[in-house]
Each structure stands twice: as C-alpha cells, then as structure tokens.
C-alpha cells in the first residue's frame with residue numbers, strides 16, 4: 162500500500178511583478194513532480210500568477226495545476242488543517258488563524274521562511290538559522306538559496322539540461338519560425354530583453370543600432386515597452402511589431418508562460434534579465450547574460466549586483482571579466498550612460514570568450530545543489 166504523501170503548504174504574497182509567484186510556482190511544481198509531495202500553493206494575486214501560467218483561473222478558490230493544489234489566499238483566511246511543512250515565501254506574514262492552527266498541531270509543522278537569493282557572503286552563515294515565535298510554541302527556520310554548497314542551493318529541475326539539449330537539437334528552427342524568423346545569420350546577434358524601466362536603455366539601443374553586425378532584439382511585452390516606444394518615436398508598441406533602426410531590429414513578442422520563456426533564453430545568444438527567477442533561468446540557459454537587479458532604496462541592489470558579479474566573473478579571463486562587469490554595472494546605473502557605446506564594444510570584442518564561460522558557469526552552478534532537494538531533506542529530518 163502507498164504511504165501517505167507528506168503535505169506542504171507554500172504561501173506567496175505577490176508584492177510586485179512576477180518573481181515572487183514565479184519562484185513559488187516553480188518550487189511547488191518541482192516538489193510535486195520530483196518528490197511526489199502533496200502541495201498546496203496559497204497565492205494572494207491570481208492575476209499575476211495567470212500572467213506567468215495562463216492555465217490558472219483567476220476566480221477559483223481552489224484548482225489543481227500540474228498536480229499542485231492552487232488556493233486563493235483571501236482575507237479572512239479559510240479554516241484549514243495546516244500542512245506538515247509550511248513554507249512562507251520571502252517573509253510574507255502567515256494568516257494569524259493559520260499560525261494558531263499550526264501551534265495546535267502535534268507534532269508542530271516544520272516552518273520555513275524561504276528567503277531571496279543573494280550571492281553575498283553572509284548568506285551561508287544565516288542559512289537554516291532558527292527563530293522561535295515570540296508567543297506560540299513554533300520555530301521558524303530561515304532558508305537561503307545561494308551559489309555555494311553551504312546554502313540552500315538553486316531552483317532547477319532534474320531534466321532541465323536534457324530538455325534544453327533536445328530543444329537546441331530539434332526545435333530551434335520551429336521556435337524562430339513562430340516569430341517569422343529564419344535561424345540567425347552567422348554574424349547576427351539575437352538578444353532577449355526583459356527589463357525594468359532603465360535610464361541606460363536609449364544608449365544601449367543606440368549602440369546596437371550602430372553595431373557593425375546585425376542585432377535582433379526580442380522584447381516580451383512588459384514594463385520596458387513605453388521607453389522603447391519613446392526611443393523609436395512611436396506612440397505605442399504591440400506584440401508582433403518589428404522596427405528597424407540601423408543594425409538593430411526590434412521585435413516585440415508576447416509574454417509567454419514560464420516554460421516558453423526558457424525557450425527564448427535558450428535560443429538567444431545574449432539575454433537581458435531582471436529579478437531573481439529570470440536571472441537564475443538565464444544562468445541555466447548557459448548563455449551570456451546581463452542582469453538588472455531589482456531596484457531597491459538607497460541603491461541597496463548595487464551591493465547584491467557586485468556580490469554576484471564578483472562570483473560570476475571570478476574565473477573569467479581579466480579582459481572578459483572587465484567587459485562583463487562594465488556592461489552590467491552601466492546597465493544598473495552604476496556608470497555614466499554616455500559610456501555605454503564603449504561598454505558594448507568591449508563586450509562585443511570578448512563575445513566568444515564570454516559565451517564559452519557561460520557554458521562552463523552553468524556546469525559549475527550544479528555544485529551549489531538543488532533547492533528542492535535541500536528543502537525536502539531539511540524538512541524530513543525535522544519531521545523524524
């Protein structure tokens with residue numbers, strides 16, 4: 162007879178954009194598919210969820226997607242038996258009534274606060290630290306994803322590398338055809354651009370337009386569109402539109418579901434990404450990338466950016482590391498936008514070395530371990 166599946170509740174409060182729910186959803190899917198757990202995912206903004214996973218119905222209190230029970234997190238919170246393992250994503254406060262129910266459960270659930278990913282050195286020291294609840298007989302553990310084996314590791318599916326290889330071997334021509342494109346010409350650069358509004362954008366577009374070789378940039382519909390329209394001097398831009406300026410061809414493409422976004426990252430030579438989830442997916446894509454860190458007050462994100470850059474470029478040759486760092490830092494507002502043309506030219510000059518490095522980096526990332534495996538191991542040890 163099959164033993165009872167361990168129950169997990171994941172809580173996600175969508176603060177803005179798609180990263181919070183993107184990560185919670187990827188985690189929930191992974192726990193069900195690879196660990197055969199009974200997972201409920203509580204999300205307080207099903208609209209945002211539907212944006213990255215169109216199969217989600219926005220008006221359903223409960224629904225099953227990919228084996229995950231997706232539940233609307235409403236106030237007041239429904240009465241429900243807490244799961245054996247409770248994940249609070251990114252410090253979202255759990256409903257009081259649910260916390261009380263957790264404290265009444267014996268044994269008490271394993272309660273984990275999943276933190277944001279950071280490459281900063283302090284992360285390993287804080288990973289798995291306990292924090293007793295001030296009133297209730299409950300302990301919360303902080304779980305930090307990260308880039309080293311002494312952290313919670315990274316979100317990644319077991320079969321991701323195989324899926325990517327199959328896509329590149331057999332599906333690439335069809336992928337480009339959906340946009341009315343042939344596979345790239347030998348000297349052409351295909352770039353994807355997923356970004357927040359960015360003062361450095363016009364200078365980068367100018368540099369691409371002036372490139373000696375063709376640059377095709379695919380832009381999923383999103384926050385950067387008004388800025389692109391202003392640069393093109395058009396009133397609006399819609400998916401399907403194509404605009405040529407010098408060497409640059411700009412193509413607006415639909416915002417797709419999470420899995421199809423991976424295809425875009427795998428297919429392009431260079432990916433501009435933002436937030437946490439797209440940044441990690443771009444690394445697994447084994448392609449060169451430029452990360453726009455989520456902007457924080459008092460430029461706190463610059464520290465995060467530099468911590469990651471230091472790690473990412475540690476084994477690169479010095480000239481490539483300088484080219485990558487300068488482009489990333491200018492893209493994140495850490496340098497004069499007027500220098501963007503020079504940054505771009507320097508990156509272009511090192512493109513081949515940077516491409517080789519991106520593939521090697523992807524192999525090295527595996528050493529950090531998988532977040533899903535590490536969470537399951539941690540929770541199961543606590544449940545024993």
Ligand code: TRH
Pocket residue numbers: 176177178179180181182183184212213214355381415416417418419420422435436437438439440455
């Ligand atoms: O959308 P983001 O900027 O989200 C977040 C949140 O703002 C969060 O509050 C913040 O703390 C965090 O960034 C760091 O960026 P992110 O994390 O890259 O998430 C984007 C998600 O959207 C990711 O799961 C991939 C998905 N996506 C698609 O599904 N289809 C698409 O076409 C694109 C471009 C993205």
